Amino acid sequence: MSAPLASRRVANLAPLLDPSHADWERHAATRIALAPTPLGLQPTPYVRNTWKDRPYGALLALDVASVHDGRGWALRASWEGVSAPGDFPDALAIALPLAGRPVLATMGSAEAPIHYLRWRADREAVSSQIAHGIGSSAAGPPIAAHAAARAAGTRWQLVVSRPLGAPHGAAALQAGVSTQIGFAVWCGGNDERAGIKAFSIDWLELALDA
Amino acid sequence: MSTRQVAMVMDLNKCLGCQTCTVACKTLWTRREGMGHMLWNTVNTQPGTGTPHGWETMGGGFADGEARPGHRPALDEYGRDWAFNHQDVFFGGDSKERLVPNGGAYGKGANHDEDTGAGEYPNSYYFYLPRICNHCTHPACLEACPRQAIGKREEDGIVLVDEGRCKGYRFCQEACPYKKIYFNEEEGVAQKCIFCFPRIDQGVTTACSRQCPGRVRFVGYLDDPAGPIHKLVNVHQVALPLHAEYGTQPNVYYVPPLSPPKLDPDGNPTDEPRIPTEYLVSLFGARVHEVLAKLEAERARVRDGGESELMDLLISRKWLDMFGPFTRHPREAQPVHFHPKRQPT
């Protein structure tokens, strides 16, 4: 198990909603190793046959840092791979366990669902989804989640924020309480979408300062 | 597999290439935002590029039972939804203004090779090929979707996209070997021919079949002995699937086209039909030879005063006999209009 991702308490979250704000320099980023989702887990023969000889999820490193101010929580992520506009957008999802001990690779299960916050480069709003297994994600609890993204050359800089607590049954985030976090990244330029993505194989512990 | 399968037979000896079917479908279903370029029903001149252009080379379907990768057609390949400058031409005040779509950069339309065909004068050849979604028994689109957002209705085998589940991954567009699935960029969902199920549910046949002035389309259940489909596909066996080798078991069948004889270099008629039979075999399979011969034989028998159930069936003196059980008048079936967001399934 690699070192936990700390979520430092800060006095005021507002400035840090901007991914290029200088205050982020005070929070060292943690590098997360990602890997392509196994071909065998792709749910349909067509997807498997089409992608078996085609590389995907090649993004191996995601740098993340996290803060909270007792009310709201924010995560800054940056990674290589800004795509030109095309059929599919670049995207990033943050996975938080909702109940039980969900397995990231199978996107949770009936009794152990996962709550995802999904950002897409072609939309402003962050979508909140609940998954009970591969291909099952459906609209999740309404949550005032926001995202701000900036393409610095070929590198994405993104901040996703949401309130602490568990509003309307969202995955709980509480100051001083540790939980787990996972990630997935899609490179739109490579036609990546659905299960064709890079993802963090294991949960990473997320420790929120008290 | 659904318990019953609704199907269509298109008699290519009657198709006029007039596109009334295309207009009937478009003005009924694909009028909303993001559907401008969509033609759930298309009619193309074969041989030709078809819609989307070159669809027969775009893969998908199954090869030896294995899902085959396919190309995802781009907007230009379907033919874009052109915007015209009527406002400037009529009221712009500049008499030099010309009516030109997209400022002149409009690319190839959906029917850009209309009436062209192939061969050399005086032996050129072409015929019209209307196409809709085949509502396959073994649908490649349904089996490709990681979200199981495409379903096949139990009662009649109609294949529908559940726009509530669809997230716009577009694997279905690649997997369909007939390239009959469109993508709505504004609503972010795949959309396709729905076999007019809101009409079928009320006993009214599809708009494309009922509004066809050429009386080309038979509609009914594949297993209904009283209906025209069973007779043409299973009994007389003159209706053949298109590109059966794609492995999806399509449920739209075609009566292949007869054609006038080729002329020899001196301009005298030969016995060879102008449309190379091998070309028709490449589309409808080896039984084309047998079917064309049967059509000619039955015609000759009637010409000599004999009877022919097949000819009476293809003539279909009473128009409504073409639509199996779906003979109710659309006027009485209210409403025959639906919005996908409120899909009944």
Next chain:
Amino acid sequence: MTPGGELKALLGSAAGRSAVYALLARCFRHPAQVEQHPLPAPAFEAAFEPAISEHACSLRAGAYWAHEQSTLFEELVRFYEHFGLARAEHAELPDHLSVQFQFMHYLAHLEDEARADRAAIDALTRAQRDFLERQLRRLVYAVHGALKSGDAGCRELVALAVSCVDAEIARTSRAARRNPDIPSTT
């Protein structure tokens, strides 16, 4: 009180908002159909009748709508019908700016009549926000963008329409955020 302030005050109440929409609806009808119309007919036609002058911009959303006219009509007629409004016999087409302002005039009127009925006011606010965002804002900004007329009265009228619509979108969106269970329209 600066005119801006006065406008804010008027827009503060449902009755005030209804009156503003009523006036905007009158100002965007052809002067021949309205007594004491603030604009002379030639100025109105030069600004807003494309059949008449090359500088005119249409007041119908259909002119700026690349798709099928009847699709646009369907959504508009559904909105109007949802609130019990049928078309008058010789009515202007449903996508005309004056007709859309009349609809907002009616919703604000209902809101004023609803007095303290929280549920009704919430429903009406949501409807106003959706109609503003899906229809009225697009049309007002299209007209504002296409307006070539030099007439001060016409320019001021369109500017007023834009500022009223902006103010209303801000108001109705704030109301929406206060109530999180209002799914966003996008």
Next chain:
Amino acid sequence: MNVDRREFLRRAAALVGSLALPDFVPPPAAAASRARVPAYASWADVYRKQWSWDRVVRSTHHLNCWFQAHCAWDVYVKDGLVFREEQAGEYEPVNAHLPDYNPRGCQKGGCFSTRMYEPTRVTHPLKRVGPRGGGRWERVSWEAALDDIADAYLDVTVEEGTDRTIWDLGPGIDLGVSMAAQGRFSMLTQSVGLDMDGEIGDSRRGTLETFGKIVFERSADDYFYSDLILFWGGNPLYTQIPQAHFYTEARYGGARIISITPDYNPSAMKADLWIPIKPGTDAALALAVCREIVFGGHVDEAFVREQTDLPLLVRGDTKRYLREADIAAGGQAAYHVLWDAQSGALRAAPYRSLALEALVPELDVKRTVRLADGTDVEVRSVYSLLKDRLAEYTPEAAGAECGASPALVRRLAGEIIAAKRLANISQTSLCKYFHGNLAERSIALVFALTGNIGRRGANFSGFPLLTPDGGDKFTIPPSLSEAAATFGKLEPLIKQRMAAGDTHEMIVTDLGRLLFVPGNPLLRLPVWTSGTLFWHVHGGIGELAEKSESWGLGNKRPLNEYVEESIAKHWQPLNPPPDRPPRIMISLCSNPLRRARGADKLLEVLWPKLKKIVVLDWRVSSTGRQADYILPVAPWYERTSLKWVTPLSPYLTITNAATPPRGESKCDWDIIVMLARHIQARAKARGIGSVKSPQGLEVRLDTLYDDLTMQGAFKEGDDDKVARTLYELGNTHKKLTWDELKEKGFARFENLPDEPSSIGNMCEIPPDDSIVPLTFHVRDKVPYPTASRRIQFYVDHPYYEELDELLPRYKAPPKIGGDYPLVMTGGKTRWSIHSTWRDSPLMLKLERSPEPYMLVASPDAAKRGIADGDWIRVRNDVGSFATIARVSPNLRPGQTLMYHAWEQFQFSGAGDMNSVSPTPLNPVELAGGHPHLTAGVLQGQNSVFDRDTRIDIERLRGRPS
């Protein structure tokens, strides 16, 4: 008053509390306010409610679909808006053997409602601002527009004459409610209507020369009885979409189809044999077939002896028919003479009936006869002369001429000879070739020689038209009550002519011809004139033909000499005469600048003569752009009317006002009646009473409105009442009442219309079987309305003698437009009815190109380095234009083809497809003073020829600016 903020807020404050919804009908105020606020969570709720229609109205589209008119549609209405239409599909089977008529309809009708709400629709009267064609308009009231037009009309009529106002009657005229208004206006004011039948190229000259009429055709289901159908010169898959299924079903019923066209067109795809010939050489092929029939001994002699002029004798000296008066003192000059094999003597040909009784007319006669004045003259039967003519059309010679192999010529002749029930299809392509009349005569000869006329499944195809016959009874009399008195004046003439042996058809046809003779003593009628001659003389199109001497037309004298002689002798009608330029033009359902070949000349020569140009239309067409006024017309879903159809689909089909007219648009009836009201009011205000027409008829301007509306009986807003009256005055429909017809939308014709434009069908209309035209001639032996009272192949007129067209023959197509390597042929487009849909976005998206294009044969394109999609310039001696080349393997090398109806504003660069078509007049059509070569309703006038236009094409770098 400017709109400053403070003033705006003051006005707004004043409105607080009020409710003003002019465009809405709110729910009743009484309902408690709480109940009026429905639940609303998001915009998707708006889609929760099922979308249902308020009404479904039965209607159609009354424009000139001609061969394929009309279809019954269901129009779906919600909240006063039309959302979609679908074919009604409720035609009852005619009988158990014939396929029924369902569903009809086509792709154009299927999207008409999308056109009604396009921003381009004109909904208010528009007055031109700035120069004509500048495209800038000012919205004016009906009152202001009609007052201005009325004043201009009064100025011109009083100062220059009643014949200076011209009605441009486009192909869309309905001969129903609209024409009832125009007819009465013209009858009262003696203003002149242009007969556009010849001008749009539908003269069917050869059919007139042969049958004495052009209008006769079967019902489309009659093809199901034919065993050989000739797609000769036509493309029914483009021009008969609603009934083309009868051809493909006839094929399954055992019939064979043979297509004879230069290009492998879409209809040839359904044929059993396609015979590719050179454009304009059809006569050579037809005469070769006739030669095989005659020399092969396959002539249906019984038919030929009785029904045709082939046994009639012609004098060798005068080259005119031998008459009874020539051979017997006291003999009838009107009687023709034949040689009776039975009695071995000259006999007068039966006159009152075609029945031969004991006579057995000799076919092949060549003998010397003694005339009454004692001199001897050699006479020959037309058959004998014809045999000499046919001898030269061997399969080899004719094959070489028309580019078909001798074997193919023999194959065609063999199949025709073997056929029991031969048919060909309606088309007006051949008559758009300069010598098209000879092609029609030669093909008609094939049908006559084999007796394939006037039998179920067997007929030569004339021009299809079936008009409800209440119109004349409404248009002509001062009022309905005076109808009996008005028409009673004709009784003596009718009795006298019947006594003299004339047929009812001949008399009705001649009454129709009176329209072209203003001021005739018998009846005060509307005034019609030849549209082609009007454009030629007053429109300046004649100037294009000045170079025609070098085009090999084969005229013996300069063309203008023929024109002047014909007008001087009143052989062809031209009103107003050449020295009285027209001053006012009102266009009704018409678009001449798009339609007329050489239309640029009209702008250059006619437009400057005109003081006022008024266009009635619901959209801005090429002509609208050049007008002074555009008066908004309500399209078909917004008004009630009835209109002609054709026997091919013999169902009177009416439009129903599904929704009220939009904005200020009105139906034609209202507009013309309002114009009359304004003319009457302005005449009274200006103290104008009446004026005399050039022929001395009194034209009461100060009572025009009262007279036109029959003292107010039929005013503005009475279009439904007029339609009902026209329906009830006619005797073609007795089963359904008008209200029942409006509910059902269509009704099968029950009787042959008794009026000039349709009586030519000469047959019953059976309720339970197909329509077989010319039955009264073939079955009942009623004489044909020709000079010889028979199907006539010898045209005894000086022009025909001078130009060697007494007998059918082949003449090589002239090089119209100059000696250039390619010929520009044409055809009706699949994508529009004339120009009505030509700029429809949906139609343009489904066609092969959204801009005008010319089909070019692959070798011709290769030779000039032209690739598919390249821009090209098309030019000849007369003009040029630019278009897109679409390279096609289906065109005959040397042939190019442009489908019709593109608007001028769709052509990039200068000119359009009509700019290269000089369309010189063919002198034979200037003939007159002859029993059946005379201008009549929709026939016997000059035509336009644009299918032998010679051109060359060259590649352009790109779209010309």
